[in-house]
Amino acid sequence: MRVHWMLQELGLAYDFKPIGARTGETQTAAYKKLNPKGKIPTLQHGALVLTESPAILTYLAETFDPPAGFYAPTDPVGRARVNEWCYFVSMELDAHTLYVIRRHDALSEIYGTAPDAVASAKEYYLKQLNAVAGRVDAAGTYLFGDAFSTADILFMTVLDWGRNYGIALPAVLTDYQQRVGKRPAYHRAFGLNYSDRTIAEVR
Ligand SMILES: N[C@@H](CCC(=O)N[C@@H](CS)C(=O)NCC(=O)O)C(=O)O
Numbered sequence: 001m002r003v004h005w006m007l008q009e010l011g012l013a014y015d016f017k018p019i020g021a022r023t024g025e026t027q028t029a030a031y032k033k034l035n036p037k038g039k040i041p042t043l044q045h046g047a048l049v050l051t052e053s054p055a056i057l058t059y060l061a062e063t064f065d066p067p068a069g070f071y072a073p074t075d076p077v078g079r080a081r082v083n084e085w086c087y088f089v090s091m092e093l094d095a096h097t098l099y100v101i102r103r104h105d106a107l108s109e110i111y112g113t114a115p116d117a118v119a120s121a122k123e124y125y126l127k128q129l130n131a132v133a134g135r136v137d138a139a140g141t142y143l144f145g146d147a148f149s150t151a152d153i154l155f156m157t158v159l160d161w162g163r164n165y166g167i168a169l170p171a172v173l174t175d176y177q178q179r180v181g182k183r184p185a186y187h188r189a190f191g192l193n194y195s196d197r198t199i200a201e202v203r
Contacts, residue, residue: 072149089151
């Protein structure tokens with residue numbers, strides 16, 4: 001979803017090869033040649049083969065001309081501010097909370113049950129969101145004011161994911177979701193990535 005969304009924001013033409021998680025498609029020898037971790041997404045651009053969604057988004061933002069209204073800073077402070085969100089989303093929200101919930105709840109047949117870890121991950125997820133809610137509110141339309149960025153793509157996807165788990169988000173963040181959810185590129189990416197589901201089902 002993240003990579004589709006970024007490519008759609010940039011208006012780039014690309015080939016999409018759907019590889020389903022846990023369908024076995026990520027574990028074939030051919031796929032593991034590209035991504036030995038056996039995970040999606042993987043981006044191929046010329047000779048470059050790149051994994052890890054925040055790295056892919058950053059690469060795309062720095063490689064292609066950003067459209068009007070897209071924030072892709074090149075100065076150290078601006079890049080650091082965008083990276084701050086990228087690492088926050090990857091570590092505090094993806095890794096420490098949402099993947100813990102996913103592994104030990106929906107995927108507990110594979111990873112085992114751990115109800116205390118799931119409950120504490122949900123609590124920690126909300127704690128982290130509450131910690132940034134004031135900043136999101138003060139920022140304006142997007143995380144960097146009127147300009148949209150890779151940070152918004154990453155942050156929006158973890159908000160959708162949490163809400164999909166039935167976690168009630170702070171009002172400031174549901175308002176943010178409403179605003180970001182109006183972007184046409186979000187809808188196009190959604191249709192490509194979740195061809196079998198509606199936005200209401202995923203969010
Ligand atoms: N840190 C990686 C996480 C990638 C990841 O966990 N992908 C999941 C799907 S969202 C996956 O490939 N699962 C397949 C599997 O575990 O077999 C990123 O952000 O790109």
